[in-house]
Amino acid sequence: MADLLTANKNDNVTLVDALDKVLEKGVVINGDIMIRVADVDLVYLGLRLILTSVSKAEELSGKSFSNPDKEFTPDDIAYIQKLQREIKKAEENIPKLIDLGSPKKTEQGLAQLVLTLLELIRKLMEKEAFRRVKRGSLSQAEVQKLGLSLKAVKKKIQEVQAIFGIKDEDLNLDLGPLGNLM
Amino acid sequence: MDGLYLYCIREKTDTPCFSTKGIDEKEEVFVIPFRELEAVVSKVSFEEFASEEIQKKAREDLNWIKEKAIAHEKVIEEAMRKDDKVLSLIPMRFGTIFKERAGLEETLNKDYLKIREVLDRIRGKQEWSVKVYLKEREKFEQVIKDKNETIKEKEKEIASLPEGLAFFMEEELKEIIAKEINKELNNFAEDIFERLKDFSFDLAKGKLLEKELTGKEKPMVLNVSCLILEDRIEDFKKGVEALDQGINTKGFYLEHSGPWPVYNFSVY
Numbered sequence: 192m193a194d195l196l197t198a199n200k201n202d203n204v205t206l207v208d209a210l211d212k213v214l215e216k217g218v219v220i221n222g223d224i225m226i227r228v229a230d231v232d233l234v235y236l237g238l239r240l241i242l243t244s245v246s247k248a249e250e251l252s253g254k255s256f257s258n259p260d261k262e263f264t265p266d267d268i269a270y271i272q273k274l275q276r277e278i279k280k281a282e283e284n285i286p287k288l289i290d291l292g293s294p295k296k297t298e299q300g301l302a303q304l305v306l307t308l309l310e311l312i313r314k315l316m317e318k319e320a321f322r323r324v325k326r327g328s329l330s331q332a333e334v335q336k337l338g339l340s341l342k343a344v345k346k347k348i349q350e351v352q353a354i355f356g357i358k359d360e361d362l363n364l365d366l367g368p369l370g371n372l373m
Numbered sequence: 374m375d376g377l378y379l380y381c382i383r384e385k386t387d388t389p390c391f392s393t394k395g396i397d398e399k400e401e402v403f404v405i406p407f408r409e410l411e412a413v414v415s416k417v418s419f420e421e422f423a424s425e426e427i428q429k430k431a432r433e434d435l436n437w438i439k440e441k442a443i444a445h446e447k448v449i450e451e452a453m454r455k456d457d458k459v460l461s462l463i464p465m466r467f468g469t470i471f472k473e474r475a476g477l478e479e480t481l482n483k484d485y486l487k488i489r490e491v492l493d494r495i496r497g498k499q500e501w502s503v504k505v506y507l508k509e510r511e512k513f514e515q516v517i518k519d520k521n522e523t524i525k526e527k528e529k530e531i532a533s534l535p536e537g538l539a540f541f542m543e544e545e546l547k548e549i550i551a552k553e554i555n556k557e558l559n560n561f562a563e564d565i566f567e568r569l570k571d572f573s574f575d576l577a578k579g580k581l582l583e584k585e586l587t588g589k590e591k592p593m594v595l596n597v598s599c600l601i602l603e604d605r606i607e608d609f610k611k612g613v614e615a616l617d618q619g620i621n622t623k624g625f626y627l628e629h630s631g632p633w634p635v636y637n638f639s640v641y
Contacts, residue, residue: 218641224422338541339536
């Protein structure tokens, strides 16, 4: 009978189905002990507090003092070229790292957490940048710089992802009742 | 002191012997008769299960939860089968323990009418699971992109911009596409759900399970439990297999499993 779970169901039975049902469904009647499972709300509460303060800060900083007609300076051009090189380097590097096929599994958990937070900050910055670009208060040169900077950061994050073998969808946290972080 | 772990309630049988061990993997599983019903239970150490340690494990130790939930399910699986037949029974949620037999009997007595009602309702029916996964996101994405003019125009615009500017547009477009995909996914899932109604006496939509839990690479897009009349099981199987073939071309696949204890249709 040890294999009841698999033996009796010829159709693609998975462990998951069992867990899904046993832990979530079925009749609840009051015994002397009801063991509660998946009671993880408290962990998420702490995270939620951090998150609200970040988005508040983002909301408050919306001002721009730039001049829309500002020209590209030689410094701007040098900076833009540097960013473009960085992006290219990262783009070339990523497939190589993936081909290497030996992601550093051991540090994966930590890397995932750190990258998730980086990705969150990156997305918040991107949102703020978007807002300013849409407002039309930035010069072409500034928009170009901003866009390339954000792209460079994004590519760098992707590069580190490749090193540790972390997929895009792993860069998230399940906040239970609050849904996903991103 | 011994407590009693309750797995399920069923109508009295003439085979009250179990080969599966109880939740602690040591104690025998046995039945406690009550009128024409019987409660399937095993002894557990009350002190052990009431201890801080176990309570903590039940909240935090996923492996422990997994192991115990499986043990729970296995007992019910055995309880619901007699020869080739599937018996109607009421499965309990994980973790119900009584301090003593008297407490359990009192509960059965108090809930007797409700239990009767559920058993009558589920007689001759089985619970089956249907889960739909998105197999090829690219395929589905392409279908959506192809029929969306806004997206096509944006793509053209982006191609003519310098890299830094294009970045913003690209990110914006990605969001538009993601939203569109979500919308279409919902429509798709809703459509499958409607079609399952044709075979089912009753349906219950479940949570979409995370990939960490399903252990599958592909995301789940629909999770349904169906209550099916016994004589329609074959129709149901043929129906979902046809459905699976139909959705394959759109980048999806479907899995079905059963019969399960009627976890989703026995609440009282």
